Amino acid sequence: MRTVRIGEAAAAAGMTTKALRFYEQHGLLPPVHRGPNGYRDYPPEALARLQFIRRSKAAGLSLAEIRNILQIRDAGQAPCAHVAAQLAQQLTDLDQHIAELTALRASAAEHYQAASQGDPTQCDPAQICSYL
Template identity: 60%
Template sequence: MRIGEAAAAVGMTTKAIRFYEDRGLLPPAERSANGYREYADDTVSRLEFIRRSQVAGLSLAQIQGILRIRDSGATPCAHVSDVLARQLMDLDRQIAEITALRETVAGYHAAGAAADPAGCDPDRICSYL
């Protein structure tokens, strides 16, 4: 299958597919006599996996690690489970940090909304912060 067909099948651009190939996420495509990339039949499945992994927030390095395990002939399920567990922990940490940040900003905003701008301390840049 040519690159345009693969791109259309998964809703990606040909540029994205070339990028994934350059980064080693896709095996190098065979080249036809006229120089066109010819991808194997499993390319669509691999590209769909890459997309699902990115939607889950995995980095290209994490995706590449999973694909290396698969390409070695082993099933990466245990590794993927570990990666997803770490991803969940990271997300929970980020949510907690954002929640704390929101509370801080809400406090500053409430103080600013209740304050009289005429009473601002001239020695401070802004008494809201």
């Protein structure tokens, strides 16, 4: 199979060339072969890896988590159980964050309601703003 240059690889993966260099620098992509002209030549399997990185980021996984999954795969093991555990933790974290945001929204709505119906002339200067 033929190798592709960084621009082609980036376009095929839906990323920028800067992202590919970043992923290579941070160990998510193995070092790529450079031709005599200094251009990076990506093998076809690099595209699958880049698409995996994009899907993993879309699921909210961190670069460290993605790197760990790739290391498991690179060691010849299927990372499925590890991925399931990571996604379960991601769901737990998201549920907690949603609950915190819901509480924050309720608090902000309560303060907004008071502020929108209040009379600024009745505001106690010692409190800076009576609505907060």
